[in-house]
Structures are given as C-alpha cells and as structure tokens.
Amino acid sequence: MKIGELAKRSGLSAYTIRYYERIGLLPYADRDQSSQRDYDASILTWIEFLGRLKTTGMPIRQMLQYAALREQGADTDRQRRELLERHRERVRNHVAELQACLLVLDTKIAGYAGSEKRTKPHDAEQPRQQIRTRQAGAR
C-alpha cells in the first residue's frame, strides 16, 4: 500500500503520515524500487491506536515514549502498561471535569428560558471573526 492509499484508509493526510515517520511516531517505512513508501496493512492498527491516544489528549512527546518502548520490544511491557495506566487516570479525571462543566452548561442554558423558535434555521456557525489587536483596525 502506498502513502496515498494509507492516507485514505487511515484518515490522516499524506503530509501527516510523513511527519509522523519523521518524528518517529510511525516506524521508518520500507521503500519500493523507486523509493516510495510501501505499507503493510498492519500499520493501520497502530495508527488507529495513536488516534485514540491523540483523541484522549496525549501529547506527541508522550506517544513517542510509548512508540520507543514498543520498538524496543522485549521487557518494556511493564513500562508501557504503567504509561497507559497513568494516561487512563488523566483521561478519567478529564472526563469527570467535562461532566461537571456539562452540569454548569445545563444550568446556564436553563437560565435562558423561553425563546423556543429559532430565527434562521441555523445561521452559519462561524463568521471567522478576526481577532483585533485593539490598535490594528485596518490590516
């Protein structure tokens, strides 16, 4: 599988895949006769797992630690487990925090009682309002 195909299958961009390889998050891929990366489908499992770590807010530096231990293989099991356990704990705390925020949000929303009907059927999410730096009125 070439990089374009892997990009499609993994959801990462080819840019990101190369970047991950460069920093060591993905193992250095075998190249074919014309020095193009040739991937084995098994890489998808690893990318998917990295995605979970990312979703749960693990910084790349820590993923690198995990990746390094994984490449060392032998006898790093305990360290990997401990790393994941510490991460799990952080994620659990974060979830709890989010749930507390949701309660606050519920209260706040309940405060805006009434006004059941909506103006336009969902007006354009985000006018990409420019951040003004006070002095800079014109660009």
Next chain:
Amino acid sequence: MKIGELAKRSGLSAYTIRYYERIGLLPYADRDQSSQRDYDASILTWIEFLGRLKTTGMPIRQMLQYAALREQGADTDRQRRELLERHRERVRNHVAELQACLLVLDTKIAGYAGSEKRTKPHDAEQPRQQIRTRQAGAR
C-alpha cells in the same frame, strides 16, 4: 482590584488577562488615575465561565462570539442559548468518544498482564525527548 490580584484570584496570569482584554474576551477594564486596570469582583464569574468553555474545548473565536452577544445584551438571549446548546452537544459527543477510548485503553492495559511490581517508584514522567527531524542530529 488590580491585575495582579485578579490574576491570583482567577488563576490566569496577568499576561493572559491583558491578552483576553486585547482580543475582546474580557471587557475593556476601567483604569484608575494612573491608568492601571481596576477590576470589580464580578469579573471573576465571567472568567470562571470562560474557563468552563475553555475546558470543554471551545475555541477562542467562538467564545468571542458569545462575549460579543453578551456585550450587545438585549435580545441576544436566543442566540446565546443556541450557541451554548450546540456547544453542549459537541461536548457530549466528545465525552462519549473519550469513554469509548477508555474502554480500548482498559483492554490494552489488561493485555499487559502480570508484572505487578514497579521498577523505580515513578521515574520522572517526561525526559522531554527531543523531536528529531531525521537529518538534524546535532542542533
């Protein structure tokens, strides 16, 4: 209350408070005779709420929208409520996603069976491993 005091009370740095004012997330603060910011304690409630939005992953651009509606006051209630409702939905989805990841993490950790005792009692979290760009070996 001057900015240093507000920083202490709010948990934000004075830098951040000025930054938030600059971009419009905090209202322009009254200045005293020597043009130093003088805050009313009521600002803390707003900062705390902003903190909730931030914790739940709302980007600053969207907080600005909310802040702008709030400053306009009158008749923006419905829009503010809708904005918060959309945000709440995103947060709920995110929490669900995190919980799914936690299950994966549990499974993964369970896979690293045994190895009950730990080497060193918690070795230094993060050696701040440098991101290598392959070609750049020396800095």
Next chain:
DNA sequence: CTAGGGGTTGGAGTGCACTCTAAGTCAATA
C-alpha cells in the same frame, strides 16, 4: 529622595501539531 515593586504599552517569541511548497523522480496512459 531613592529604591522597590507594582503597573502600562506595542510588539516579538514560544510550543505544539501539523500543512504546505519547491524542485525533482518515476510509472502508466493518451
């Protein structure tokens, strides 16, 4: 009266995680 410890401003710098560009190679198709 002077030293210290706040504060003020505009603007520059930082860290993270990508994202893209330029210039080139290569294989397959019109």
Next chain:
DNA sequence: TATTGACTTAGAGTGCACTCCAACCCCTAG
C-alpha cells in the same frame, strides 16, 4: 513520445493560545 499524477525530499509557513520583553510610569516605605 509527451504529459499526467502520485510520489520523493528538505525546509518554510500556519493557526492557536498564550508568554514574554523592553522601556516606560507611578506609588509607597526606608
């Protein structure tokens, strides 16, 4: 054969959210 499109590399650029700096001002205690 010519061109298209996917790939290669090193390195530059982007967007976000701060974080800090330089040079200055102002008040209070010793």
